[in-house]
Amino acid sequence: MNTDIFSKVDNYISNLLAPEDKALSDTISTLVSEGLPQHSVSANQGKFLQVLMIACNAKRVLELGTLGGYSTIWLARALPENGKVITIEVDPHHGEVAKKNIDNAGLSHKVEMRTGKALDILPNLIANKEEPFDLIFIDADKPPYVEYFNYAVQLSRPGTLIICDNVIRDGKALDMNSTDEKVVGVQRLNEMLGQNTHVTATILQTVGVKEYDGMAIAVVNRV
Numbered sequence: 001m002n003t004d005i006f007s008k009v010d011n012y013i014s015n016l017l018a019p020e021d022k023a024l025s026d027t028i029s030t031l032v033s034e035g036l037p038q039h040s041v042s043a044n045q046g047k048f049l050q051v052l053m054i055a056c057n058a059k060r061v062l063e064l065g066t067l068g069g070y071s072t073i074w075l076a077r078a079l080p081e082n083g084k085v086i087t088i089e090v091d092p093h094h095g096e097v098a099k100k101n102i103d104n105a106g107l108s109h110k111v112e113m114r115t116g117k118a119l120d121i122l123p124n125l126i127a128n129k130e131e132p133f134d135l136i137f138i139d140a141d142k143p144p145y146v147e148y149f150n151y152a153v154q155l156s157r158p159g160t161l162i163i164c165d166n167v168i169r170d171g172k173a174l175d176m177n178s179t180d181e182k183v184v185g186v187q188r189l190n191e192m193l194g195q196n197t198h199v200t201a202t203i204l205q206t207v208g209v210k211e212y213d214g215m216a217i218a219v220v221n222r223v
């Protein structure tokens with residue numbers, strides 16, 4: 001099948017329902033000018049996250065993997081005035097670029113950035129008795145996705161949505177002989193989700209302007 005159609009339809013949808021304003025398109029431009037990878041969610045995926053946030057009345061959001069702040073801007077824009085996104089980023093340069101982009105979007109008052117490894121910061125949030133989050137978006141490095149997910153459940157309440165991006169990886173998730181640590185990381189997560197009684201979960205395949213992939217979506221039943 002000619003996959004051009006996926007990009008064309010994605011652009012058709014985003015032109016109608018998720019048009020980027022200057023703050024978002026400038027954010028994408030800074031990825032190029034600052035030498036960051038083009039690994040942001042698409043505009044439609046940003047809008048999808050907003051729809052999920054509004055459906056669960058999200059006031060507190062946790063994000064793992066900020067990059068240049070593109071998804072953070074989508075998330076912060078769907079918050080009420082008193083809402084907050086805590087976003088975790090290991091790379092200080094990515095964090096600096098994101099801070100400027102978030103500031104440029106007028107959202108600094110809603111975004112708290114934590115710089116460091118998610119595997120160090122998440123247990124600290126738990127130890128500090130951080131209030132539960134309403135939505136948690138996991139989009140950092142893939143090998144520890146299971147560990148991230150288990151921490152995310154501990155930072156949840158019944159009803160919290162946990163979204164994990166890039167869990168199909170162009171279909172490579174089917175390759176049980178894969179030695180790619182990213183593939184193995186998402187396979188571990190996908191298999192765990194089927195057994196995990198704390199959540200009800202599914203995976204949506206995603207096509208569009210980004211590579212063929214998938215997003216896991218879980219709602220927490222019990223912490």
Ligand SMILES: C[S@@+](CC[C@H](N)C(=O)[O-])C[C@H]1O[C@@H](n2cnc3c(N)ncnc32)[C@H](O)[C@@H]1O
Nearest residue numbers: 039040041065067070071090117118139140141
């Ligand atoms: C896929 S990008 C995030 C894209 C961003 N969510 C967006 O859509 O605009 C992944 C980010 O996770 C960061 N990252 C990688 N390992 C990490 C870790 N151990 N802890 C926190 N962040 C990490 C990377 O530096 C990178 O900026």
